[in-house]
Amino acid sequence: MTIEEIIRVTQGTLVCGKAHLPDEVDRAFCSDLMSDVLTLGCSDILLITGLANVQAIRTAEMADIRYILMVRDKEVTEEMIRLVKENDMVLIKTSFSMFKSAGILYESGLKPVY
Amino acid sequence: MEYSYTISGGDFTHAGEASSHLKRILKSLNLDPVLIRRTVVALYEAEVNVVAHAWNGKVMVDISPDEIVIVVKDAGPGIEDIERAMQKGYSTASPTVREMGFGAGMGLFNMKSNSDSLEIKSDPGVGTEVRIVNKIS
Numbered sequence: 001m002t003i004e005e006i007i008r009v010t011q012g013t014l015v016c017g018k019a020h021l022p023d024e025v026d027r028a029f030c031s032d033l034m035s036d037v038l039t040l041g042c043s044d045i046l047l048i049t050g051l052a053n054v055q056a057i058r059t060a061e062m063a064d065i066r067y068i069l070m071v072r073d074k075e076v077t078e079e080m081i082r083l084v085k086e087n088d089m090v091l092i093k094t095s096f097s098m099f100k101s102a103g104i105l106y107e108s109g110l111k112p113v114y
Numbered sequence: 115m116e117y118s119y120t121i122s123g124g125d126f127t128h129a130g131e132a133s134s135h136l137k138r139i140l141k142s143l144n145l146d147p148v149l150i151r152r153t154v155v156a157l158y159e160a161e162v163n164v165v166a167h168a169w170n171g172k173v174m175v176d177i178s179p180d181e182i183v184i185v186v187k188d189a190g191p192g193i194e195d196i197e198r199a200m201q202k203g204y205s206t207a208s209p210t211v212r213e214m215g216f217g218a219g220m221g222l223f224n225m226k227s228n229s230d231s232l233e234i235k236s237d238p239g240v241g242t243e244v245r246i247v248n249k250i251s
């Protein structure tokens with residue numbers, strides 16, 4: 001799926017990363033546990049998380065994950081935006097829950113990492 | 115090349131700055147992306163441990179043509195039983211640390227699986243020293 005399609009099906013909004021709207025992503029992973037994300041060993045996936053803090057962005061940076069979908073309309077801070085920009089990442093927000101976002105994205109063709 | 119960084123206990127906003135800086139350096143050296151990811155993930159978990167469990171610490175990185183050596187040394191409560199701490203799922207993290215998305219008890223395990231060599235020395239009541247070595251092939 002493209003980032004643009006991901007935003008459309010999750011009725012999300014793009015916080016940063018306009019240049020990457022046409023990028024293709026084919027796998028996703030859901031987690032609120034950062035160490036879990038750090039075990040992945042695969043890059044360029046979509047991370048779906050309910051954790052809205054600087055550490056979620058840092059974790060994605062270390063794990064080489066460029067695309068982040070934050071669920072449940074959590075507040076995004078300036079510091080988070082700064083890190084997303086600095087690392088040329090994409091941050092999307094949706095009001096959907098983790099379960100709903102994952103379900104819709106799975107149905108739309110995103111594959112699980114495991 | 116040598117680099118050093120300081121870490122303050124409890125400061126989650128800045129946790130990961132050393133790893134982020136090192137990532138940039140390793141990228142500029144055009145090293146293998148998998149080696150870069152393994153190295154920064156191991157350092158990041160070590161940094162987070164100092165922030166989550168210790169009072170303050172120091173990171174020393176030494177990059178030579180054949181290896182990357184990282185030493186993370188902290189002043190803190192130390193680890194009584196290192197073998198038990200290494201087990202997946204073992205954690206004494208506070209609820210605040212858990213709210214930040216850490217404290218799953220996977221950190222030391224992640225450090226081990228992302229390094230070629232991991233040595234941990236700890237003096238309870240004084241502090242902990244972690245040495246991570248990754249070979250550049």
Ligand SMILES: Nc1ncnc2c1ncn2[C@@H]1O[C@H](COP(=O)(O)OP(=O)(O)O)[C@@H](O)[C@H]1O
Nearest residue numbers: 163167192199205206207217218219220221222
């Ligand atoms: N630098 C440290 N200082 C003191 N205790 C530590 C340190 N690093 C790890 N520990 C201890 O080892 C446990 C396991 O560490 P880790 O695997 O990283 O899991 P977590 O950080 O999620 O608790 C910690 O909960 C803590 O009790």
Ligand SMILES: [Mg+2]
Nearest residue numbers: 162163221222
């Ligand atoms: Mg840890």
